[in-house]
Amino acid sequence: MDSPSNSTDPAPETTASPASLTPTFVGRQVCGECHEENFHLHSKSGHASTFVNTRDSDIAKKFVGKTLDAGEPYGLLEYSMDENGLRVKRVDDPSNQSFPLEFALGSGHNAVTFLSLVSDADEDTLGIEHRVSWFAADDHFGLTPGQIGSSPTTLAQFFGNSVQDEHMHACVNCHTTSGKIIDKNIVDLVPNVNCEKCHGPGSEHVRQARLSNNPPPFSVGNDDWNAESELQLCGDCHRLPIDFPPKQLREYPRLMARFQPVGMLRSQCYLQSRGKFKCTTCHNPHQASTAKSTEAYVDDCVQCHTENTADHVACPVSPQTGCIECHMPPLRFEQGMTFHDHYIRVHPED
Known part of the structure; x- marks a missing residue:
């Protein structure tokens, strides 16, 4: 049930050979040297800080040192730390065997959940999403979303x-810049969602920037x-x-507010x-969404909805204020997590 620690701290390359066909x-x-x-x-x-x-x-x-109730039939879970990371064991397990919690996933703005990589009965790699997570709201521990009402069928699933x-x-x-799971290991791991997750490997851009005072631009995507x-x-x-069934998309239940592009x-x-x-x-992709004020987001709305024209419609109720509260309200989910609904509309009453 145990598995080796496999987080790595990659040593970034600073240049790439001009002859290299694949940027690294x-x-x-x-x-950060330039940007x-x-x-x-x-x-x-x-x-x-996603991984x-x-x-x-x-x-x-x-x-560490906490004993937390994971609910029946999981029981009480007790946590400790060793040189490889966090470990958990069931208080009522007579074998006193502990289980590794290898990776912490999540920014911490809403929650952090643990992931472990183990082998299943066929020796294939299996992920275990830990039953208990930490939530930023009131700095508390609680059941991981999606695990209420679940039941374990294997020993590993007790965790x-x-x-x-x-x-x-x-x-x-989604929580790393680079990483591929192979035999319970994550190879080529570059943790967190960093610059090159969106912009792509930057070795050639860096090489050219160091050779020229006016290097060609390097941004997301192509000319189109x-x-x-x-x-x-x-x-x-x-x-x-595409990630959701058509019926769910049509009905757009409250849960969908967690998935902003939808x-x-x-x-x-x-x-x-x-x-x-x-x-x-509305969003600076380099900046935390919470670092921008509500007033600044309202300004984004007003930039388009300034007056009634063929292209834009001004709000007849409050054309200069209150846009977010009415049309993109924050919705509270289990364990106190909050997400703004990005289905921009006259919002229905809850």
Whole structure:
């Protein structure tokens, strides 16, 4: 049931040979040599802390010495830390055997959940999403979303739900810049969602920048990059309609507010924008969304909805204030997590 620690601390390359056909990762520290402002904004964003070995996680350290109730039939769980990271054991387990909690996933702005990689009965790699998570709301511990009402069928599942195949790989893909699961190990690991997750490996750009005072631009995508391209990039992790069954998309239950691109794509702001409205219309991708004030977000709305024209409609109730509260309200989910609904509309009463 135990598995080896497999978090790595990659040593970024700073240059690549001109003859190299495939750009390589250089690491965010190298990007920060020139892009200092974005580097510092990113360091305070949720993207900068989405994946870490539990031995290095301040959130994981909150669990040490705690005994937490995971509910029946899971029982009480007791936590400790060793040189490899966080461990957990069931208080009523006579074998006193502990289970490794290897990786802490999540920015900590809403929650942090632990992931372990183990072998199943066929010796294939299986992910275990730990049953208990930490939540930023009131700094508390609680059941991981999606695990209420679940029941264990294997010994490993007494510590959390199993995640396998594409879902397991998606956990790592969306929380890291680079990483591939092979035989309970994560190879080519570059943890967290850093610059090169969106911009791509930067070795050739760095090489040219160090040779020239005016290097060619290096940004996301190609010359034909547009709003659709951006939505596909963000939605790869934040989810797209293709990730959900048609019935759920039609009904748009409250849960869908957690998946911002899905709501945005059905909003008239997007549909009537002729391809101009996109994620970065309101969000600086290098900055934490919470670092921007509500007033600044309202200004984004007013930039379009200034007056009644053929292209824009001003709000008849409050054309200058209250846009977010009425049309994109924060919705509270289990364990106190909060997400703004990006289906921009006259919001129905709860």
